[in-house]
Amino acid sequence: MSTSENHLPGLDLTGLREHIDHERPGLVRDVLRGELIEGGRSNLTYAVTDGTSRWVVRRPPLGHVLATAHDMAREHRVINALRDTPVPVPEAVLLCEDDDVIGAPFYVMEFVDGTPYRTAEELAAIGPERTRGVVLGLVDTLVALHSVDPAAVGLSDFGRPEGFLERQLRRWGKQLAASSSRELPGIDELQERLGKALPVSGPAAVVHGDYKLDNVLVGPDDQVKSILDWEMSTLGDPLTDLGLLVMYSEQKGDGSPVTTSGGAPGHPSPAELITRYTERSGRNTSAVAWYTAFAYFKLAVIAEGIHYRYTLGQTVGTGFDRIGALVPALIDRGLSTLQEG
Structure with a gap:
């Protein structure tokens, strides 16, 4: 993973940490490190860790212009709604619709360890x-x-x-x-x-x-x-x-x-x-x-x-x-x- 706090393209890890500390005090215990998860062709997905726990951050692609096609609140809403059903979804941690935090709206969810079979x-x-x-x-x-x-x-x-x-x-x-x-x-x-x-x-x-x-x-x-x-x-x-x-x-x-x-x-x-x-x-x-x-x-x-x-x-x-x-x-x-x- 990247050891930089600030230079992960599309994700300001310092801003992310500050926001999580404000919204969910005590959740993050150390400096956040992260990496871009490859494979997606639309919204950007990152894995982040404080060395103890892991989360996933989703945000629109860089330079996006069609907000309705990359609606973070919509994604967050549906996985949050399904959390107590038999449908397996990650736990939603928080939603941020303020562009100023990392440069775009985003949401954080739990990291689920599993295999995405693609071929x-x-x-x-x-x-x-x-x-x-x-x-x-x-x-x-x-x-x-x-x-x-x-x-x-x-x-x-x-x-x-x-x-x-x-x-x-x-x-x-x-x-x-x-x-x-x-x-x-x-x-x-x-x-x-x-x-x-x-x-x-x-x-x-x-x-x-x-x-x-x-x-x-x-x-x-x-x-x-x-x-x-x-x-x-x-x-x-x-x-x-x-x-x-x-x-x-x-x-x-x-x-x-x-x-x-x-x-x-x-x-x-x-x-x-x-x-x-x-x-x-x-x-x-x-x-x-x-x-x-x-x-x-x-x-x-x-x-x-x-x-x-x-x-x-x-x-x-x-x-x-x-x-x-x-x-x-x-x-x-x-x-x-x-x-x-």
Whole structure:
């Protein structure tokens, strides 16, 4: 870890310590040291320690301009609301919406020690039997999340379930229009067909918005210890989470930054995941093909946005040069999924 108090990019550790001492006297016992946790592509995540205890700090990316896309209060609110439910979340320590403390709003939560499995190769290392258990546990944890009564945990106003799917499709369409600089055959057809076949949503639930294996921490017992990255959470149609999980289960890793774990030996098939979710949640999943195709559309838009920023020289990192080539395949899979459904 960095031994500097002041020179961690995006996090003023001295200001952080002073704020924690004011809000939670006695919590921090010594000089804070920290490091940036790699892997995220949106909000910045840091691990900090006083040599005895460890915490995690989340803040918006450097130079962020869209406050609603990086709402620290929203993330803090949802994990705090879920703390006494069966849903595994870190304990929320404090929220600070004052930009002057570290340069941006932030929140602090407990550090949860666990493994974020991101690729088929990482799962292959634990073997087929454990891989199967981990992924089925991921489904069970999603069922637990969607079983929470939003009103009972103070989240009845956390989103607007009415018209949720229509708004989501419109939002991602606008995102595409704002970040595309080339012809993408089939993308307009995919969006149009999704719009014409909007399913009727069932009972609303707390939706994570980006639920996948590398957004959870798995413990040594192969159980999900914590769900992370709640920045897209809202109140809406829970099958959008299921569709995303199914989509990632269909993917095969190719070394790109949007690869998934679906190709690992022992990984349950998409059909198995759907059946387990259906049986344990009691929800009607007959329209899951639409939700999966919508997930492909969203990922195509996200990947195109990354490609667009890469072409402008605004994205730094390895693998981003290959993202653009993935977009046509995502569009094709979205269209074929709708056809099959």
